[in-house]
Amino acid sequence: MKITIQDLPEGAEEEIIIRCRGMDEQLLKLIYALKSGREKLAVSKDDRIVQISPSAVYYFESVDNRVFACLEKEVYETKLKLYELEDRFFGTDFFRASKSTIINLTKVESLSPAFNGRFEASMKNGEKLIVSRQYVPFLKKKLEL
Amino acid sequence: MIRRKIRFLFEIFSMVTSCVVIAVALFTTVVNPVEAVKPVILWQIPCVSFLCSLGSLIHPWDRTPGKREMGIRIVVHYLLTNVIVLTSGFCFQWYRSDDLGSVAVMLVTIALIFGVVSAFSWSRDAGEAKRMNDKLREFQQKKG
Numbered sequence: 001m002k003i004t005i006q007d008l009p010e011g012a013e014e015e016i017i018i019r020c021r022g023m024d025e026q027l028l029k030l031i032y033a034l035k036s037g038r039e040k041l042a043v044s045k046d047d048r049i050v051q052i053s054p055s056a057v058y059y060f061e062s063v064d065n066r067v068f069a070c071l072e073k074e075v076y077e078t079k080l081k082l083y084e085l086e087d088r089f090f091g092t093d094f095f096r097a098s099k100s101t102i103i104n105l106t107k108v109e110s111l112s113p114a115f116n117g118r119f120e121a122s123m124k125n126g127e128k129l130i131v132s133r134q135y136v137p138f139l140k141k142k143l144e145l
Numbered sequence: 146m147i148r149r150k151i152r153f154l155f156e157i158f159s160m161v162t163s164c165v166v167i168a169v170a171l172f173t174t175v176v177n178p179v180e181a182v183k184p185v186i187l188w189q190i191p192c193v194s195f196l197c198s199l200g201s202l203i204h205p206w207d208r209t210p211g212k213r214e215m216g217i218r219i220v221v222h223y224l225l226t227n228v229i230v231l232t233s234g235f236c237f238q239w240y241r242s243d244d245l246g247s248v249a250v251m252l253v254t255i256a257l258i259f260g261v262v263s264a265f266s267w268s269r270d271a272g273e274a275k276r277m278n279d280k281l282r283e284f285q286q287k288k289g
Binding site for chain 2: 093105106108110111112113115116117119132133134137139140142143144145
């Protein structure tokens with residue numbers, strides 16, 4: 001594979017163009033690593049804005065029109081709407097689990113059946129979240145089932 | 146979404162119909178033996194099963210109810226199933242309303258079928274969860 005690096009003039013926007021015949025798993029991993037490795041998410045807590053790595057987020061939750069990024073122990077607020085987060089993290093480890101939550105699959109400890117086609121996701125920090133049956137097919141697709 | 150709902154309804158309908166056929170077979174041969182059953186029952190069974198299947202739509206599809214709401218919905222679903230089967234059964238003369246024993250047998254049958262369908266759904270979901278957990282491990286191992 002040929003790698004070309006071009007120097008850009010000051011002020012020009014940096015860009016990565018991938019020229020390929022088709023997307024394979026390795027390429028997707030590379031894109032994901034580029035996206036998640038460099039990207040930071042601006043969140044706030046107690047009027048203080050901080051940048052966090054998306055990979056540290058366990059799940060995003062929408063409560064009363066406010067969206068929170070829940071980490072292992074800390075909870076931050078983000079200005080982004082849930083659908084914006086869903087778009088932003090499309091194709092990464094995050095998946096929509098219900099109308100109010102987006103879960104990071106790498107932070108899920110296990111899944112167990114809840115009643116009526118729903119599933120309960122036990123997170124690695126001990127929290128439990130519901131995957132509503134509307135979104136179960138998307139989770140299965142993500143797990144290649 | 147509509148396709149998934151129809152598929153879900155069809156799965157429930159299939160389970161309920163199977164259970165009702167077994168119940169009718171037991172009822173007409175063991176509990177209250179009859180020489181012959183009327184062919185019209187072949188229409189009555191799927192009709193009642195379909196109405197009972199519709200009751201499962203009482204559970205929200207696209208949102209997550211709390212534990213209390215979920216419990217209430219299960220109870221309402223069960224009561225609704227009783228009303229559907231008892232009303233249909235009365236119209237189709239499956240039992241005699243003046244005979245308490247006959248009503249009791251109907252109620253027990255409804256409870257058993259409701260329990261069997263719920264248990265079957267649960268065990269199917271448990272199998273699904275196991276497969277998902279296996280894939281989840283693979284997914285997380287790949288991620289290192």
